[in-house]
Amino acid sequence: MNRLLDFRLDEARWQSQEHAVTDAPRDHGDAVLGSALRTLPSSRPPVDFAADVARTAACAGLAAGFTHPGERLLMKALGIAMAAGLGGCTLVYGEAWNVAIALAFGEGALHWGLLGGACLAISCLPWRRLLAFAGRAPAMQRDWRDGP
Amino acid sequence: MSAMPSTPPSDDAIGADRALVAEVLSGAPGAFERLVRTHQGLCWHVIERMVRHPEDTRELCQEAFLRVHQALHQYRGDSALKSWIAQVAYSVAKRHLERRRIPLADVPEDTDGLSMVERVADGFDLEQSASDHEAAAHLHAAIDRLPPLQRTLLTLYHLHELSIGEIGSITGLADGTIKSHLFRSRKLLRALLESHQGMFAA
Numbered sequence: 541m542n543r544l545l546d547f548r549l550d551e552a553r554w555q556s557q558e559h560a561v562t563d564a565p566r567d568h569g570d571a572v573l574g575s576a577l578r579t580l581p582s583s584r585p586p587v588d589f590a591a592d593v594a595r596t597a598a599c600a601g602l603a604a605g606f607t608h609p610g611e612r613l614l615m616k617a618l619g620i621a622m623a624a625g626l627g628g629c630t631l632v633y634g635e636a637w638n639v640a641i642a643l644a645f646g647e648g649a650l651h652w653g654l655l656g657g658a659c660l661a662i663s664c665l666p667w668r669r670l671l672a673f674a675g676r677a678p679a680m681q682r683d684w685r686d687g688p
Numbered sequence: 689m690s691a692m693p694s695t696p697p698s699d700d701a702i703g704a705d706r707a708l709v710a711e712v713l714s715g716a717p718g719a720f721e722r723l724v725r726t727h728q729g730l731c732w733h734v735i736e737r738m739v740r741h742p743e744d745t746r747e748l749c750q751e752a753f754l755r756v757h758q759a760l761h762q763y764r765g766d767s768a769l770k771s772w773i774a775q776v777a778y779s780v781a782k783r784h785l786e787r788r789r790i791p792l793a794d795v796p797e798d799t800d801g802l803s804m805v806e807r808v809a810d811g812f813d814l815e816q817s818a819s820d821h822e823a824a825a826h827l828h829a830a831i832d833r834l835p836p837l838q839r840t841l842l843t844l845y846h847l848h849e850l851s852i853g854e855i856g857s858i859t860g861l862a863d864g865t866i867k868s869h870l871f872r873s874r875k876l877l878r879a880l881l882e883s884h885q886g887m888f889a890a
Contacts, residue, residue, distance in 0.1 A: 554867050561874055562846075569881040572820050573874065576827035577846035583742070585732045585749065593728075593750050594721035597757040 705769035712760055724753050727770050730848060731777040734858070737840040738781035740832070748784055752777040767857060771850075774858045778840070785836055793837040793869065827877055838873045845870055 565571035586592075630637075641650045708726075711719035731752055736745045755776050763772055785792055831839055837859075844850045844858065845866075852863050859866070 554871055557871055557874055561878075569878060572823050573827065573878055573881060575820070576824040576831075576877075577842060577874075579824065580831065580843055580847045581828055582733050582736060582843065582847065583745075585728045586746070589732075589746070589749070590721050590724040590728055593724045593753045594718075596750065597720055597754055600754060600757070 701768060702765055705763075706765040709760055709763050709765070709769065712757075720757060723756075723769075727773045728753075730770055730774050733843055733848065734774050734777040734840060735781045737843045738778070738836045739784055740836070744784065748780050749777065752780045755780065768854070771854050771857050774844075775860075778858050781836075791835060793835050823881070827880070830877060830880060831873075834873055834876075838869050841866060841869050842873055 560566050560570045561574045561577065565574055638650050641653070642648075708719065708723055712723055728749070732745065732749050735748045735752065736742075739745055739748060752773070756773055759776075763769065782792060831842060834842070841855060841859075844855050845852075850858075852866050855861070855866050856863055861869075
């Protein structure tokens with residue numbers, strides 16, 4: 541690869557080849573090569589390709605959820621409000637819930653339940669997505685540095 | 689001078705690209721499908737030339753357009769939309785080859801000692817060719833055996849008639865590097881013909 545990149549192309553040689561192959565072929569060989577290059581065979585996308593991609597993109601857009609910045613902000617605000625409400629309710633009624641759960645399921649049931657909920661949250665809630673994204677982030681950054 | 693067009697995209701073309709992008713971003717029905725339909729040919733050819741596998745081509749082309757859909761808000765209209773999309777397609781195909789450890793470009797001499805000329809010329813018997821058409825078919829087969837980058841560059845330059853600058857923006861390669869690859873590939877193909885020059889003299 542290095543040898544290839546080290547190759548310093550003489551502009552005159554480039555122009556000469558360019559002229560021979562594309563502008564005015566000097567001989568039959570150049571003409572055949574120029575013609576072959578201009579008629580490279582290639583397949584076409586299937587007829588339903590564009591519609592298929594558009595459908596997939598629409599589904600992906602729906603799955604990704606809210607994409608508008610305003611919508612995302614509202615969703616965040618709603619999430620914060622719900623979390624605050626849950627916290628407030630727990631403060632007010634927490635003791636009563638503890639007693640009710642202890643009566644129904646036995647002493648320590650609430651603690652085990654909270655522990656189970658925490659395990660669930662760690663294993664399958666947004667944390668996993670966050671970790672997955674963190675693991676993927678360098679590759680994505682590299683892609684888009686190379687890309688647009 | 690180069691026979692390939694090197695003029696930058698016109699204001700009208702850029703304006704049309706921006707209008708189409710604005711339609712897609714505003715969620716206009718059918719706009720994204722129109723965008724795909726307009727640019728699927730170039731995207732398909734870039735990926736097809738790079739990976740040379742029909743199933744992978746379809747899958748990667750779809751992936752490229754989904755990326756375009758996700759990142760379309762980043763398109764500023766500084767360059768032609770087709771170059772921007774081809775850039776995504778090239779990036780997707782390049783990553784695919786890297787994952788499969790397929791070299792993008794070839795060194796002049798393979799590790800097994802087989803030169804690129806010998807490999808590309810494999811089965812290339814112009815003495816069997818009775819016409820220019822057959823000679824072209826053999827050349828097409830030889831081009832198909834070139835490394836992914838070389839055959840992609842030949843396709844972009846000669847089939848799609850993109851300028852060196854446009855190819856540079858798609859592949860991220862310097863102009864000199866692109867010219868170098870094109871020069872070497874064409875010289876190689878020309879050498880295949882020269883070795884059977886007698887046939888053409890007839």
